[in-house]
Amino acid sequence: xxxxxISVFIENTPGRLADFTxxxxxxxxxxxxxxxADTTTFGILRGIVKDYDRAVDVINQAGYTAxxxxxxxxxxxxxxxxxxxVLGILSESGVSIEYLYSFLxxxxxEAFIILRTEQIDKAYETLKHNHVRLLxxxxxxxx
Amino acid sequence: xxxxxxxxxxxEKASRDELRHLQDKRLRSLVKRVYEHVPFYRKKMDDxxxxxxxxxxxxxxxxxxxxxxxxxxxxxxxxxxxxPQEDIVRVHASSGTTGKPTVAGYTAGDIQVWADLMARSLxxxxxxxxxVVHVSYGYGLFTGGLGAHYGVERxxxxxxxxxxxxxxxxxxxxxxxxxxxxxxxxxYALNIAEAMQKQGITLDRLHLASGVFGAEPWTDGMRCKIxxxxxxxxxxxxxxTEIMGPGVSMECVNNQGLHxxxxxxxxxIIDENxxxxxxxxxxxxxxxxxxxxxxPLLRYRTHDVTTLDDAPCACGRTxxxxxxxxxxxxDMLIIRGVNVFPSxxxxxxxxxxxxxxxxxIIVDRKQNMDTMEVQVELDSRLISDTVREIEQLKTHxxxxxAANLLIRAEVKLVQPGSLPRTDxxxxxVIDRRRDEGENSCSKR
Numbered sequence: 306x307x308x309x310x311i312s313v314f315i316e317n318t319p320g321r322l323a324d325f326t327x328x329x330x331x332x333x334x335x336x337x338x339x340x341x342a343d344t345t346t347f348g349i350l351r352g353i354v355k356d357y358d359r360a361v362d363v364i365n366q367a368g369y370t371a372x373x374x375x376x377x378x379x380x381x382x383x384x385x386x387x388x389x390x391v392l393g394i395l396s397e398s399g400v401s402i403e404y405l406y407s408f409l410x411x412x413x414x415e416a417f418i419i420l421r422t423e424q425i426d427k428a429y430e431t432l433k434h435n436h437v438r439l440l441x442x443x444x445x446x447x448x
Numbered sequence: 449x450x451x452x453x454x455x456x457x458x459x460e461k462a463s464r465d466e467l468r469h470l471q472d473k474r475l476r477s478l479v480k481r482v483y484e485h486v487p488f489y490r491k492k493m494d495d496x497x498x499x500x501x502x503x504x505x506x507x508x509x510x511x512x513x514x515x516x517x518x519x520x521x522x523x524x525x526x527x528x529x530x531x532p533q534e535d536i537v538r539v540h541a542s543s544g545t546t547g548k549p550t551v552a553g554y555t556a557g558d559i560q561v562w563a564d565l566m567a568r569s570l571x572x573x574x575x576x577x578x579x580v581v582h583v584s585y586g587y588g589l590f591t592g593g594l595g596a597h598y599g600v601e602r603x604x605x606x607x608x609x610x611x612x613x614x615x616x617x618x619x620x621x622x623x624x625x626x627x628x629x630x631x632x633x634x635x636y637a638l639n640i641a642e643a644m645q646k647q648g649i650t651l652d653r654l655h656l657a658s659g660v661f662g663a664e665p666w667t668d669g670m671r672c673k674i675x676x677x678x679x680x681x682x683x684x685x686x687x688x689t690e691i692m693g694p695g696v697s698m699e700c701v702n703n704q705g706l707h708x709x710x711x712x713x714x715x716x717i718i719d720e721n722x723x724x725x726x727x728x729x730x731x732x733x734x735x736x737x738x739x740x741x742x743x744p745l746l747r748y749r750t751h752d753v754t755t756l757d758d759a760p761c762a763c764g765r766t767x768x769x770x771x772x773x774x775x776x777x778x779d780m781l782i783i784r785g786v787n788v789f790p791s792x793x794x795x796x797x798x799x800x801x802x803x804x805x806x807x808x809i810i811v812d813r814k815q816n817m818d819t820m821e822v823q824v825e826l827d828s829r830l831i832s833d834t835v836r837e838i839e840q841l842k843t844h845x846x847x848x849x850a851a852n853l854l855i856r857a858e859v860k861l862v863q864p865g866s867l868p869r870t871d872x873x874x875x876x877v878i879d880r881r882r883d884e885g886e887n888s889c890s891k892r
Contacts, residue, residue: 312833314826316863342835347861349833370828370864403834421833 306429307375308442310419311360312351314370317343325350325369332363337445338419340406351406353378353419355446376421377428378445380438383409383416391418391437398431400424410448417448452701452763455571455603456564459711460765464758467766470711472505474738479503479512482744485530488523489513489746506714509736510724514747517550520690525551528743536742541589542689549589552689553742559598561739562692565709566599569698572707572763573658573683575629579605580655582627584618584636585663587611591693592663596631599695605629612636615643615869626655634666634674634682635874638805641677651679660685662694664874665752665773665791669798670805684772690748691735697770702762705769712739715768716747717756727756732777733770751777781811781877783818786855790876793822793857796848802830802841806867809857812880821858822849828864 315321322341329336339352354360357373364371381387388407395402405420417440422428432439440448454460462470480500482489492513493499502511520528529536537556541549554562575581581600585592593611600607608625610618612632618640622630630637637659644654656678662685674682686706687694696713697706708715716724717731725731733754737744753775758768774791781788790809797803804825812819824845832838838861845859868875 310833314831314838314861314863316866344835344839347838349835349838351833368863368865370826370831372831372833374833403836 306439306441307425308353308378308419308440308445309357310351310353310374310376310421311357311364312349312372312374313364315348315350317346317348322348322350328363328367328369329354329360332359334360334363337410337448338406338408338417340404340419342404351419353445374421375425376419377425377432378440379418379420379432380415380440381418383414387416388418391432394431394435394437395422395428398427400428400431417445452574453571453576454764455568457764460568460707460767462711462766464766467710468506471714471738472507474711475506475509475714475736476500476503478736478738478740478744479746481530481741482746486528488519488528509714509716509747512736512746514722514734514749515745516749517690517751520550526553528745529553530744531555531741538594539589540591540594540689540693542591550690552591552692555741558692558740558742561712562595562695563598563602565692565712566595566695567602568709569685569695570596570599570603570605570629570660572698572700573629573660573681574701575600575603575605575658575660577604579603579628580608580626581605581629581631582608582610582618582622582625584610584612584630584632584640585694591687591689592631592633595687595693595695596660615640616647619644619647619649622656623649623653628655628657630656630659630678630680631685632659632661633663633870633874634661634670635664635870637661637674637678637682638670639869641674642804645677654679656680658683660698662686665776665779667774667791667795667798668772669795673798673805686770686773688748688750690745691737691750692740696735699772700761700763700765704761705757705771707761707765707767707769708756710767712737714738715756715770717754718749727758727768730755733773753777779877781809781820781879783811783820783855786853788820788853788855792852793849793876796852797824797845800841800845800848802827802832803845804864806869806874807876808867809877810880811877818881819858820855821860823860823862823867825862825867826864831864 335355337353342349361371403421407418483500498511535555536553538554541551583596587593659680659682671682684699685694687696697708699706714736716734719731733750733752734747752773754770754773756768775789804827806825808823810821842859849857
């Protein structure tokens with residue numbers, strides 16, 4: 306029911322991101338979604354990949370540290386107001402969101418939202434109850 | 449009360465009076481020897497108007513001149529040897545990060561005594577004939593490797609002379625040879641422990657029971673971490689090349705300080721003016737090598753700050769205990785007029801969850817202002833995926849450092865595993881102000 310997200314702490318130095326993404330490319334690791342949170346001195350790269358166990362091995366062996374976090378992947382219609390509706394549901398039930406990012410796949414009519422919260426069980430139940438579509442790991446990887 | 453084996457009970461448990469008698473006798477003989485055979489000491493004593501006959505025992509030791517590290521450099525390489533070259537059987541030298549290395553020469557007798565003192569020290573850590581001792585101290589000019597090695601052989605335990613480097617191989621050997629005691633620097637012990645976790649080697653695959661760690665100052669926080677990660681009793685061994693090498697003093701399992709082998713080294717604590725301080729007061733520790741033949745030293749200034757305690761120890765040893773060395777006046781940095789010791793930074797980091805005990809201090813001068821950056825490595829097991837938590841951690845470290853150092857330091861979080869690892873002494877400080885100074889000298 307939850308989806309594993311990979312996150313990697315990356316120091317903010319020139320070329321670091323290029324090196325890191327080259328590493329993924331060289332090992333044929335496909336990023337389904339990607340987001341980077343940046344500060345002046347470091348960034349956190351987050352994403353969903355196919356075969357995350359192998360990705361963690363590859364990343365760790367290259368000297369970076371990959372962490373796995375459970376996140377929710379939500380499908381919303383790619384129309385104005387759709388995201389606001391979902392977030393409204395969560396906010397009403399008292400779920401606070403740590404961060405979220407979105408991705409599209411093959412120009413479809415749906416957008417996908419990756420959502421990270423400390424209250425993941427509650428968020429999951431609330432969304433389910435309100436008939437919001439949540440994707441499983443297999444479904445995300447099949448996109 | 450904890451019972452531990454004692455290597456040489458007659459001397460290690462001798463009464464304070466017996467010890468004092470021995471020290472007096474050995475000091476008298478030493479003073480005569482250096483006055484006769486070392487021109488440097490003869491001149492120093494003549495300058496002070498002191499004759500060997502004035503020294504009846506340690507009571508009068510304050511009359512004798514101090515020896516500074518610079519004196520060793522000035523007499524490089526063999527100028528302070530007290531015996532002819534033919535009687536020297538081995539030479540060691542310290543790394544010497546600035547200028548020439550400091551050199552020490554040993555007679556066959558010195559090597560014997562050293563092996564005995566290391567045997568006493570290793571016995572403090574529970575080493576017996578049945579033990580397997582893995583020595584990762586560097587072998588060579590550095591005293592660590594060979595010093596530990598001879599001590600293990602003296603006990604009759606099995607020594608595995610691995611020396612430093614190639615941590616993966618060290619792990620294989622530790623596991624396969626079933627080592628029971630590990631000898632290395634504390635920073636390398638952590639390094640090994642970390643590599644072990646990385647490779648998924650669980651503690652039950654190792655047979656380690658104790659560790660004898662030295663050659664650099666370390667904190668109790670670091671001890672806890674090593675003990676926990678390696679599942680061992682970690683004990684502190686102390687020594688300096690100039691005095692002998694490892695085994696000048698050694699901690700027993702009671703963790704009440706390090707027993708100084710007083711029948712061989714007479715310790716004094718002095719203040720910044722060179723005045724003797726009573727036991728219990730903190731100051732610089734100074735050693736006189738009352739039994740050494742090859743390169744005996746009078747009142748050698750170590751620049752290590754500690755206190756002495758001669759109250760009875762639960763282990764039964766009577767030799768005075770020095771508190772673990774927290775500060776080396778040599779290591780002291782002066783940043784914006786404030787004294788900062790790298791070990792203080794380590795102490796702070798040890799208390800904080802989510803960071804590793806590795807750090808590097810970068811001191812620089814920007815627009816005539818000293819700056820201090822502390823690079824801290826995140827613990828890969830506790831790293832967060834949110835900026836908020838990482839920023840919180842960073843702020844927390846900054847606050848703790850400021851509260852302890854009384855100076856603001858820029859904290860830079862770096863990737864796990866990115867700070868340099870070492871198999872010897874860790875290089876904790878990069879002082880770019882100093883580098884600048886050296887460059888300008890060489891241009892002259």
